[in-house]
Amino acid sequence: MTAVAAAAPSPAARRPRREVSRLVAPLVVGVAFVLLWQAFVELRDIKPYVLPKPTAIWEQLRLNWSGIVDSAKVSGANALVGLLAGSILAIATGILSARSRIADELLTPLAAAANAMPIIALAPVFNTMFSSTSVVPRRLVVTVVVFFPVFVNTVRGLRTVDPVHRELLDSYAATPWQFTRTVRLPGALPFVFTGLRLASSLAVIAAVVSEYFGGLQTGLGTRITSAAANTAYPRAWAYVIASCALGLAFYVTALLLERVAMPWRAHGSH
Amino acid sequence: MTAPAVEITGVSKVFTTGQAGDVRALDGIDLVVRAGEFVSLIGPSGCGKSTLLRLVADLVEPTAGEVRVNGKTAHAARVDQDYGIAFQSAGLLEWRTVARNVELPLELHGMPKRERADRSRELLALVGLEEFAGHRPSQLSGGMQQRVAIARALAAKPALLLMDEPFGALDEMTRERMQAELVRICAETSTTVIFVTHSIPEAVYLSDRVVVMSARPGRISHVVDVALGDRDDDTREATAFFTKITEVREALRGEQVDGTLRAVEVR
Numbered sequence: 001m002t003a004v005a006a007a008a009p010s011p012a013a014r015r016p017r018r019e020v021s022r023l024v025a026p027l028v029v030g031v032a033f034v035l036l037w038q039a040f041v042e043l044r045d046i047k048p049y050v051l052p053k054p055t056a057i058w059e060q061l062r063l064n065w066s067g068i069v070d071s072a073k074v075s076g077a078n079a080l081v082g083l084l085a086g087s088i089l090a091i092a093t094g095i096l097s098a099r100s101r102i103a104d105e106l107l108t109p110l111a112a113a114a115n116a117m118p119i120i121a122l123a124p125v126f127n128t129m130f131s132s133t134s135v136v137p138r139r140l141v142v143t144v145v146v147f148f149p150v151f152v153n154t155v156r157g158l159r160t161v162d163p164v165h166r167e168l169l170d171s172y173a174a175t176p177w178q179f180t181r182t183v184r185l186p187g188a189l190p191f192v193f194t195g196l197r198l199a200s201s202l203a204v205i206a207a208v209v210s211e212y213f214g215g216l217q218t219g220l221g222t223r224i225t226s227a228a229a230n231t232a233y234p235r236a237w238a239y240v241i242a243s244c245a246l247g248l249a250f251y252v253t254a255l256l257l258e259r260v261a262m263p264w265r266a267h268g269s270h
Numbered sequence: 271m272t273a274p275a276v277e278i279t280g281v282s283k284v285f286t287t288g289q290a291g292d293v294r295a296l297d298g299i300d301l302v303v304r305a306g307e308f309v310s311l312i313g314p315s316g317c318g319k320s321t322l323l324r325l326v327a328d329l330v331e332p333t334a335g336e337v338r339v340n341g342k343t344a345h346a347a348r349v350d351q352d353y354g355i356a357f358q359s360a361g362l363l364e365w366r367t368v369a370r371n372v373e374l375p376l377e378l379h380g381m382p383k384r385e386r387a388d389r390s391r392e393l394l395a396l397v398g399l400e401e402f403a404g405h406r407p408s409q410l411s412g413g414m415q416q417r418v419a420i421a422r423a424l425a426a427k428p429a430l431l432l433m434d435e436p437f438g439a440l441d442e443m444t445r446e447r448m449q450a451e452l453v454r455i456c457a458e459t460s461t462t463v464i465f466v467t468h469s470i471p472e473a474v475y476l477s478d479r480v481v482v483m484s485a486r487p488g489r490i491s492h493v494v495d496v497a498l499g500d501r502d503d504d505t506r507e508a509t510a511f512f513t514k515i516t517e518v519r520e521a522l523r524g525e526q527v528d529g530t531l532r533a534v535e536v537r
């Protein structure tokens with residue numbers, strides 16, 4: 001929920017008082033949730049394999065810290081490489097698609113079909129295509145997952161031009177390149193970053209889940225399945241929480257990049 | 271004898287709309303605008319006044335007839351930047367600062383950076399926004415944004431200013447202040463203006479001549495000479511102002527009665 005609220009910054013929300021309440025409110029809710037969880041498990045005497053106590057998970061987080069950091073680095077690297085590859089590919093094809101009708105008619109249905117496919121289910125297929133000691137299959141899954149949201153938003157951004165800007169630049173007898181540089185590209189940025197923001201958390205999810213299907217014995221996903229297989233549920237949960245933190249880190253980075261790239265949006269109105 | 275600022279001869283414009291058939295937006299338009307003159311186009315919705323403005327701007331091509339601007343074809347005039355244009359929405363680029371928005375037309379035509387900066391400072395002073403040069407458009411009110419748009423339209427020192435309801439979205443008070451400023455700016459820069467509006471008082475206050483148009487097809491039905499001379503706040507309360515408003519209103523009403531009758535016939 002907090003992620004969604006942060007994704008739609010309204011001008012009013014930038015005032016310091018609102019900024020504080022925006023941080024405090026989800027924190028309070030989060031702490032209350034953890035306390036309720038702990039109380040519920042203790043009072044109802046729930047077995048750890050059903051639902052471990054937050055304190056037990058915390059214990060595992062501390063015990064396995066170096067393992068968690070190493071696994072997060074592996075999954076994070078897969079997510080990052082896939083995210084970059086998928087985004088570059090998506091932006092490039094998006095530009096092509098926005099420029100040429102034929103390219104668009106070819107690419108858009110293909111992209112939609114790729115999106116409808118349960119891509120993570122392809123992980124075992126990719127694993128047999130490449131050697132099982134390769135990181136390529138996982139990165140490939142991330143690339144494909146990331147492609148669609150970035151592609152769709154890029155195309156929409158490049159196509160969305162205020163008719164007044166069109167007429168204005170026509171009145172200046174601007175060349176097509178001048179139009180692209182001064183109006184089309186900067187106007188598309190907010191859309192591209194919306195795509196990247198969506199893609200950033202998807203990338204981590206895809207990287208972690210693709211590890212469930214065998215291949216290299218590294219990464220957060222692998223650790224989650226092996227802990228669960230050994231009935232070490234608090235440890236599995238500790239890795240789940242690490243995955244969640246990794247996803248958030250990617251999301252926040254995308255959000256910060258967005259602000260840096262579009263200072264006119266970060267400014268807001270007074 | 272210099273060429274008139276704008277010379278429109280026998281112009282008509284038909285929009286082909288596919289299955290709905292053709293729409294005759296303008297028919298047999300003749301209009302000459304002298305250099306330094308302020309001419310308003312007024313008329314009911316769909317009378318083609320905006321289309322007429324876009325024909326002068328060479329944003330739309332006439333189906334028949336000829337448009338000449340400063341003695342050249344409209345196309346040559348557009349390429350030479352002979353006119354500046356402002357629309358109902360300011361149309362500022364939100365990712366540029368106010369100053370860089372004003373500089374946009376100069377930048378596209380390769381004016382060196384330093385000259386550009388000097389010119390934008392000058393223009394922002396003209397519209398009273400010099401302290402907002404570094405602001406983003408989103409930090410400005412609607413009226414201020416529209417003033418930036420006017421500064422931008424004047425950036426290349428055009429002899430002709432084309433304005434399509436530039437004050438249409440502003441509240442009445444801001445609107446009157448902007449009108450007074452426009453009169454002052456035009457006097458200072460001796461610019462020719464073609465001004466499209468829905469507002470009779472606005473047309474009368476600003477113009478040397480008010481061109482009244484009728485709809486379906488768009489034609490010029492009356493031309494009302496106004497010329498109130500030097501204008502200030504008292505002008506809006508003067509008898510001459512009201513007389514001219516009545517004259518333009520009657521010219522428009524003649525057309526509207528006509529239009530209503532036609533609508534009744536269709537039913």
